Amino acid sequence: MAGYIVRRILTGVLMIFALTLITYLVFATVPADPGIYLTGLRTTPAQLKAADHALGVDRPIYIQYLHFVQELLHGNLGTSYASGTPVSTIIRAALPVTASIVIGGAVLLVVTALLIGVGSALRPHTLFDRTLNALIMCGVALHPLVVGLILQSVFVYTIPLAPTSGYCPLTGPGSCGAHAWAAHLALPWITFMLFLLPLYARVIRTQVLSLLTQPHVVAARAKGASEKRVLRVHVLPLLIPTLATMLAIDVSTSLMAAIYIEAAFALPGIGTQALQAQVGFLGLDLPVIVGVVTVVATAVIISNVVADIIAAKADPRIVVARRTFS
Amino acid sequence: MRPSSRVSNDRLAGSGYWRLAWGRLRRDPLAVASGSLLLVVFFACFIGAPLLAAALGHGPDTIFSNAVHDFRPVGLWTRVQNANYTGEHVTGTTLMVLGADGTVGRDELMRLLYGGQATIEVALGATLIGVTIGSTLGTLAGYLGGRVDGVIAWVTNFALAFPVLLMAIALGATVSDRYSRYTLNGLVEPGVLSLAVFLGIFIWPYPARLVRVQVLELRERPFVEAARMIGSGRRRILRTHIFPHLIPILIPPATVMFATTMLLEASFSMLGVGIDPNTASWGGMLASQIGWLTALASGESISLTSRLVVVPSLAVLLTAGAAALFGEQIRKALDPTGV
Numbered sequence: 001m002a003g004y005i006v007r008r009i010l011t012g013v014l015m016i017f018a019l020t021l022i023t024y025l026v027f028a029t030v031p032a033d034p035g036i037y038l039t040g041l042r043t044t045p046a047q048l049k050a051a052d053h054a055l056g057v058d059r060p061i062y063i064q065y066l067h068f069v070q071e072l073l074h075g076n077l078g079t080s081y082a083s084g085t086p087v088s089t090i091i092r093a094a095l096p097v098t099a100s101i102v103i104g105g106a107v108l109l110v111v112t113a114l115l116i117g118v119g120s121a122l123r124p125h126t127l128f129d130r131t132l133n134a135l136i137m138c139g140v141a142l143h144p145l146v147v148g149l150i151l152q153s154v155f156v157y158t159i160p161l162a163p164t165s166g167y168c169p170l171t172g173p174g175s176c177g178a179h180a181w182a183a184h185l186a187l188p189w190i191t192f193m194l195f196l197l198p199l200y201a202r203v204i205r206t207q208v209l210s211l212l213t214q215p216h217v218v219a220a221r222a223k224g225a226s227e228k229r230v231l232r233v234h235v236l237p238l239l240i241p242t243l244a245t246m247l248a249i250d251v252s253t254s255l256m257a258a259i260y261i262e263a264a265f266a267l268p269g270i271g272t273q274a275l276q277a278q279v280g281f282l283g284l285d286l287p288v289i290v291g292v293v294t295v296v297a298t299a300v301i302i303s304n305v306v307a308d309i310i311a312a313k314a315d316p317r318i319v320v321a322r323r324t325f326s
Numbered sequence: 327m328r329p330s331s332r333v334s335n336d337r338l339a340g341s342g343y344w345r346l347a348w349g350r351l352r353r354d355p356l357a358v359a360s361g362s363l364l365l366v367v368f369f370a371c372f373i374g375a376p377l378l379a380a381a382l383g384h385g386p387d388t389i390f391s392n393a394v395h396d397f398r399p400v401g402l403w404t405r406v407q408n409a410n411y412t413g414e415h416v417t418g419t420t421l422m423v424l425g426a427d428g429t430v431g432r433d434e435l436m437r438l439l440y441g442g443q444a445t446i447e448v449a450l451g452a453t454l455i456g457v458t459i460g461s462t463l464g465t466l467a468g469y470l471g472g473r474v475d476g477v478i479a480w481v482t483n484f485a486l487a488f489p490v491l492l493m494a495i496a497l498g499a500t501v502s503d504r505y506s507r508y509t510l511n512g513l514v515e516p517g518v519l520s521l522a523v524f525l526g527i528f529i530w531p532y533p534a535r536l537v538r539v540q541v542l543e544l545r546e547r548p549f550v551e552a553a554r555m556i557g558s559g560r561r562r563i564l565r566t567h568i569f570p571h572l573i574p575i576l577i578p579p580a581t582v583m584f585a586t587t588m589l590l591e592a593s594f595s596m597l598g599v600g601i602d603p604n605t606a607s608w609g610g611m612l613a614s615q616i617g618w619l620t621a622l623a624s625g626e627s628i629s630l631t632s633r634l635v636v637v638p639s640l641a642v643l644l645t646a647g648a649a650a651l652f653g654e655q656i657r658k659a660l661d662p663t664g665v
Contacts, residue, residue, distance in 0.1 A: 015484055026493055134356060137654050138647035140585045145596060146612075146639070198650075249486060256491045260593070274492055275597075293489050300487040 008308060012301035019297045020072075021065060023290050028061040034081040034286065055081055057286075068290065077294065078287035082277070087291035090273055095295065097167050098269035101261055102254050104185055105192025106247060109200060112193055114239075117204025118231070124209055133205075139198040144257045148191040148264030155187060162187050167267045188261045195257045196250060200243075207242055211235045241311040248307030251300045270295065350659040357655035360648040367645050371442035379436060382420065386440035386606045390420060390431045399426035399434075402633070428614060428634055438637060441606035444515045445591050445642070448522045448601070451514075452587040455526025457580050460533030461572055465564060467534070468541025475538075482531045490528045494599050517601040521594065525587045533579055540575050544568050574660040581653025585646035592642055611638035 035051030036043070043051075052058045056067070071078055077087035116136070120129040155162045163183050168176040175181075211217060212235065220234050259271030274292040277285035341349070351357045379385050392406045393399060400406060405419040406426075424434035467478035544550060545568075553563050588608075594600035595609030596616055603610050615635045 011480060011483075015480070015487060018484060019487065019489075022488075023493075130356075133654070134651060137651040138643070140582060140650040141589065141643045141646035143589050143592060145593070252487050252489065256489070259491055278492065289492060293492065296489050297487050304483065 004312075005305065005309065008305045009301075012305065015301060016294060016297045017069065019293055020068065020290055023293045024061060024065045024068070024286075027284055027286050027289065034284070037081040037285070057081075072294070077291040080277075080285055080288050082285045082288075087287050090288060091270060091291055091295055094268060094270040094273045096169065097267050098255070098258050098262070098271060100167075100170070100181070100185055101188050101192060101258050101267065101269065102251075104182075105189045106254070108189045109193045109196050110243060110247075113197055113200035113204055114236075116197070116201040118208050118236075120201075121205045121208035121212070122231075129205075133202070136198045136201050139194065142194060143260070144191050144195045145260040145264050147194055148188070148261050151187045151191060152265065166265075188265050188267065191261050191264065192254070192257060196254070200246065203242065203246065204239060207239055208235055211238055237314075241314040244307040244310040248300075248303040251303045252296065255296050255299070347656075347659045350662060351656060354655050354659065357652060357659065360652040360655065363644065363648040364652060367442065367641075367648075368446070371439050371446060375436070375439035375443065378439065382433075382436075384420060384433060384436065386432060386436040387604070388432065388436075390422070390426065390433070393422060393426035393431035393433075399428050399431065399634070401425045424637060425633060427611070434634070434637060437606040437611060438608075438641060441608045441611055441638070442641060442645075444518055444601055444605055444607040445588055445609060446645075447514045447518045448525065448591045448607075449584045449588040451519065451522030452525035452529060452590075453580050453583045455523060456529035456583055456587075457533050457576055459526065460530035461537045461576060463530070464534035464537030465541050465568065465572070468538040469545055469560075469564060469568065471542075478534070478538075482534050485528070485531045488528070491593075491597075494524065494594055494597070515601065515605045515607075517605055521591065521601060525590055529583055529587065532583065533576060536575060536579060537572055540572060541568060544571055577660070578653040578657035581649045581656070584653075585650045588642060588646045588649075608638045608642050612642070 033048060033052065034055050034057050035048045038051040038054065039047045049058070056064065059067075068078060077091070079086050080090060083090075116132060120132045123129050152162075163180070166184060168174065168180050168184055170178060170181045212230075217230055217234050220230050225233075255271070258269060259275060261267070262269040262271045263275065270292050274289055277288035277292075351361075384390075390406050390408070392408070393404075400422060402423070402425050404422050404425055406422060408418045408420055420433075422433050422435070424438065426432065427434045427437050463478050463482070467475040550563060550567050553567050558567075591600060591607065592609035592612050595603075595607065595613035598613070600609050600613065601607045603614070612635065615638075
């Protein structure tokens with residue numbers, strides 16, 4: 001088990017470096033001149049050249065990348081071309097926002113998906129089950145940006161239930177308390193939940209249906225266990241490894257959805273930071289982008305390792321079976 | 327002529343797997359409804375669009391300067407006076423069934439039909455590429471195991487962790503212009519092929535995981551063992567004994583991938599990195615109205631017309647929803663004992 005975890009972490013670290021390398025290579029093809037960030041648009045070629053030299057972007061891309069790796073090994077993510085602030089400061093400010101959206105949304109997602117999935121699995125092939133299934137399949141066609149904007153239009157302006165867009169931190173300076181924090185994030189959470197709900201509700205329904213025919217459930221029923229007890233003791237705990245694996249796989253998808261959700265609700269998360277670093281008319285703020293990529297990749301890898309540990313704890317056979325699969 | 331006893335002979339003859347599945351699918355009202363909707367959309371976009379263009383005498387890019395009054399496009403079912411580029415009146419009128427497409431003054435219906443071509447081509451292309459890469463790598467990983475499996479698993483995890491959206495934005499700025507000229511000799515619209523390849527490279531891990539698990543299980547089945555025992559080569563086993571079993575498990579996820587890539591096409595257009603905005607596509611039509619959505623969300627009074635958001639949204643929603651639903655019903659028809 002310990003060796004398995006260590007191996008997973010090592011391949012994960014290798015993956016972070018591969019990802020950042022690809023990011024550098026892709027962005028090296030972009031004909032942008034970061035020196036403009038320092039000099040402004042009205043500038044002479046000589047000034048631009050000096051600015052490029054000051055930022056270190058006149059060196060070959062592999063030197064820049066090695067420099068980045070060296071800094072990363074010391075825990076530095078570099079400084080933004082645009083603002084000159086350290087990338088770690090930018091990310092430290094933005095990360096709680098994105099984490100609030102994704103974690104809160106994931107909790108809401110799991111609860112809703114369990115209610116719908118288990119609910120329809122207990123009444124299979126009834127009108128309720130079929131209607132829910134058809135609706136959920138059509139939910140695949142919903143886009144988080146559109147859903148977010150429509151929810152906002154309805155619940156902020158037409159029926160004023162939620163506060164206007166924006167963010168207020170849960171703790172620290174400028175905090176406005178847990179209640180206001182949750183109120184500001186309620187609509188983003190619902191948007192997030194709706195984005196992944198179709199997949200999760202369906203998988204849970206299928207799993208519960210197949211678990212209900214398993215011998216141990218039949219045995220429990222034969223011994224006279226109530227349906228409630230069967231569900232609580234013999235079915236629901238067995239969903240944990242599946243859910244953990246699915247959530248881990250969907251971390252990168254979630255962070256992508258978070259970009260749209262942040263855009264829809266004007267939340268200052270890491271997605272917004274990355275978008276600003278890319279769509280600014282001056283060019284690309286590579287250190288911020290690579291910083292976000294590093295953070296996203298780290299989150300994906302950590303969540304995968306945690307999910308594997310949970311799955312292995314729940315079912316010890318998995319460690320043996322997965323030994324070939326990294 | 328066959329003797330009349332053929333009816334009873336037919337009843338006695340066994341039906342194949344696919345024929346049974348087809349029979350179940352045909353009797354499933356949801357499958358029939360979603361399947362017909364998909365067929366209608368396909369025919370309308372790929373056969374109806376050129377026919378209608380020939381009948382009406384204009385295409386998706388024809389500009390009608392009389393279709394816009396005071397920066398407001400004309401509404402549903404309007405006849406507009408024809409005009410040339412300098413705005414001089416030309417004899418005759420043109421019927422715009424769904425009105426004009428905003429301040430440019432193109433026919434919304436023609437853009438919807440031709441836009442459907444681009445969007446469906448992207449979604450189909452990306453799905454085909456994704457399924458091909460995914461099932462090939464998944465089969466190799468599952469069948470060969472060991473080191474090959476380890477490497478492919480690593481690449482799969484790598485692709486899953488990849489921040490595609492960020493790359494798309496960066497590439498959209500530079501590379502897409504260079505690649506959008508590849509159109510397979512005019513078979514697809516400019517920009518479609520590069521976007522399909524990009525999306526295909528992004529979605530292959532999902533089928534790869536599914537296929538790998540299935541192959542791991544198939545590899546141990548008696549018929550594969552028997553084939554190996556009588557000396558079949560690795561290639562023959564994969565082709566004739568394993569591959570046919572992968573088709574049924576690939577169809578349902580493929581339809582969901584079709585729906586997802588259709589939405590991604592729209593997402594990319596909204597970020598300005600999708601198909602060239604001059605080429606009609608459903609995502610592009612939606613993206614051109616994104617200002618309307620943000621105005622709506624910020625409570626501003628709306629000066630644009632909601633029709634231009636509703637038409638492409640409905641097209642995407644109905645087609646993607648129908649595709650996903652159809653795939654689900656196919657899954658049920660292929661595996662009636664399953665849930």
